[in-house]
Amino acid sequence: MGGLSAAATLATNGQRVLLLEKHWRPGGYAGSFVRGRFEFEIALHVLSGLDLEGKRGSLYRNFESLGIMKRVDFVRVDNFYKAVYPDMEITVPANREAAEEVLVDAFPHESEGIKRFLDRMAATNRALALLTRTGDISQKEVKEDFLAYRGKTLADVLYADVKDAKARAVLSQIMGYFGLPPSQVSYIVYATAYDTLLRYGIAQIKGTSQTLSNAFVDIIEEKNSEVRLNCGVKKILTEGNRVKGVLTENNEKILSDYMVSNVNPLTTCAAMIGVEKVPHSFFDNLQKHEIAVGTLNVYMGLDAPRQELGIDEFETFINLGYDFDANWSKSRISVEPADFAVATYNCAYSEASPPGTTIMVLCTLSHAQPWYKIPPSEYVATKNRMAEKMLERTEKVYPGLREHMEVVEVSTPLTNMRYTGNPGGSILGTPYSPNNVFLDRLPQEGPLKGLYFAGAWTQIGGGFQTCITSGIMAAQKLMLEKMKKG
Ligand SMILES: Cc1cc2nc3c(=O)[nH]c(=O)nc-3n(C[C@H](O)[C@H](O)[C@H](O)COP(=O)(O)OP(=O)(O)OC[C@H]3O[C@@H](n4cnc5c(N)ncnc54)[C@H](O)[C@@H]3O)c2cc1C
Structure with missing residues (x-):
């Protein structure tokens, strides 16, 4: 998703792009495979950021400007989730008021705590939207409802509001989407996603996410750019501290002063560039991150x-x-x-x-x-x-x-x-721990001039919406550097 969205953003902004993909189909995890008469979605359960029925979400607006909305149909799933435990089950609707009613009905002794926690997550989500819109960290809401929670886990915040172990579990239920349990996952990431999905529901692609990946390819190819499948990159060519091009697995040399790597940074730096050419500080930073x-x-x-x-x-x-x-x-x-x-x-x-x-x-x-x-x-x-x-x-x-x-x-x-090729088969790059969220994640600027990263391992994180956003951000940074260079 990161590579495709970077290429589509560059191509729609007048750049000529060549996208090299190792596999015979585009998309990475965002794809499908066929067995018998069934075409299986590989990855996507929940697509966030579209907000089909509310105010249009940020992913919706990005998809519109790239031309995805004309090519792919999406559907909204009504209920948020059904959760089954050894001695109870509960279905949480994708609607703030209805969800609160169901939760309070199931745990009446926790009604105040549940309401407080749902309100808290909503406030954090509003503060993030305000921060993204204005970039102003001095605002009261941004300080109190967002920045105050930096470094906090879901458990730190939820367990202060809600004491009942069963109610805590129901409210932590989607922790799997972020790959960490309540005591380790960032509260900010969990709260903003939970509140968004609770309000707007889950979106699904009609077809599979292969339809989305193929639509990106069509957009790239319509804009005087090219996608080559079955064409892995073996080496990144360098000159001094700049990238100069790539050597493909078929030993073809392709020259370019700029590139976006959607391959994880470990492989990009160690195998494709070569350890000796990468500054130690970059590897030191890389080593501070775990694999999700x-x-x-x-x-x-x-x-x-x-x-x-x-x-x-x-x-x-x-x-x-x-x-x-x-x-x-x-x-x-x-x-x-x-x-x-x-x-x-x-x-x-x-x-x-x-x-x-x-x-x-x-x-x-x-x-x-x-x-x-x-x-x-x-x-x-x-x-x-x-x-x-x-x-x-x-x-x-x-x-x-x-x-x-x-x-x-x-x-x-x-x-x-x-x-x-993701180390450990990681689906989210590095883990969503409280110190590894949004802009705290690995930078998009690579260790050499002209090289940028997109995808789960870098800012702003793993998942469809975040990887698509990272591709757009990498493309914007690349174009800015190109403009500055003249
Ligand atoms: C089972 C599962 C369920 C998931 N569920 C959800 C969900 O419900 N919602 C959600 O938002 N996210 C979900 N995710 C996570 C999401 O799919 C990923 O975070 C995201 O798709 C990763 O995108 P990426 O840009 O990092 O690239 P990747 O998908 O990692 O793709 C990397 C691409 O690089 C190519 N490549 C590798 N090496 C080379 C090379 N040398 N040369 C050329 N190309 C190369 C690969 O072939 C691949 O196409 C799920 C993932 C999985 C596996």
Whole structure:
């Protein structure tokens, strides 16, 4: 997403761009694959920033100016999420007032704390919007509702407002979207996303995110620019402290004084530029950052409509218990799946799969390290065993799935790594910890002149909306430098 949006922004602003993609299809995680008669979405559960029914969100405005809105249809999903725990379940609507009612109804003894926390997240979100619009950090709201929470985790803030462990879990439920448990994830990131999704709901792409990636390619190619697939970059050529071009995997030399790398900074610097040419300070900064978590996914094509299977919600979370921190810690040392999300794409739009069928994807956070320890001879059996465990737990919520399974595919963090080159199969680059948010993340300016980064590893973070924004920002910085140079 970062590379495509950078290229589309540059091309629509009169620059001639050549986009080089290693894979045979564009998009990285933003794509699809086909098994049997099913086309599976690889990644996207939740697209934020469109706000289809409210005031147009920032992603909507960016998509409009790039020409995406003319090419891709989006749908809004009504409910925010359904959360299932061993002894209760709850569905949170995507509407602030209705959600508050449901939450207070479920936890009447926590009504004040719940309202206070929802109000607090809304205020933080408003303050971020104000800051983005004005850039003025001296405003009272920006100081009190946003800057005051820098360095705070979700747990720091939520647990002061809400004491009941079950209510805390329900309100922390989407922590998986940010790859960290409540005691580690940035409150600011969580609150701004939660409040936005709560108000405007989840958007889904009609088709899959491959449709979005292909639309970016069309825009680039219509503007006198080119996209080459099956064309990986092996080396970045340099002259002094400037980039000069690239050497492709086919040994073709392509010269350019400017480039945006959507390849993670570790590989870009160590393998493509060469450690000796990168200033130590850049690596020192890189080493201060951890690698965010990957995913274990079970993609299922079912030969019955979702209504017959009793599936009513797009996103269902199936949890082992209420302590997300404990479950997350276990996933650092084991391939065993903990809590997971179940996305049923036909609930977002009925044509997600052929008539009379359903596409369902189970997705859990999974670290690469425990997978590295599995011997290659046991890898397939292990991933299938983990998938079986997730399926068993899903069947307790939606019985009878197994009888309707036509196609199943399982991916792990190693699959993510293989297809995108992201270290650890990370889906978010570096983790969304309180000291690694927005502009605190790795800079977009690379270690050599003319080189910029876009994508999950850099500002402003991992996820579709953020990576698209990072591409736009990288393109703007590049054009500014080019203008200054004359
Ligand atoms: C299962 C899953 C679920 C997710 N769910 C959501 C969600 O619901 N909402 C959300 O917002 N985000 C979600 N994400 C995260 C989101 O998909 C990513 O953060 C985002 O798409 C990453 O984009 P990126 O720009 O960093 O590039 P990447 O997707 O990492 O792509 C990098 C590209 O670089 C190419 N490349 C690598 N090496 C080379 C080379 N040497 N030469 C040329 N090309 C090269 C790769 O082939 C790839 O196309 C999910 C991710 C996964 C895996």
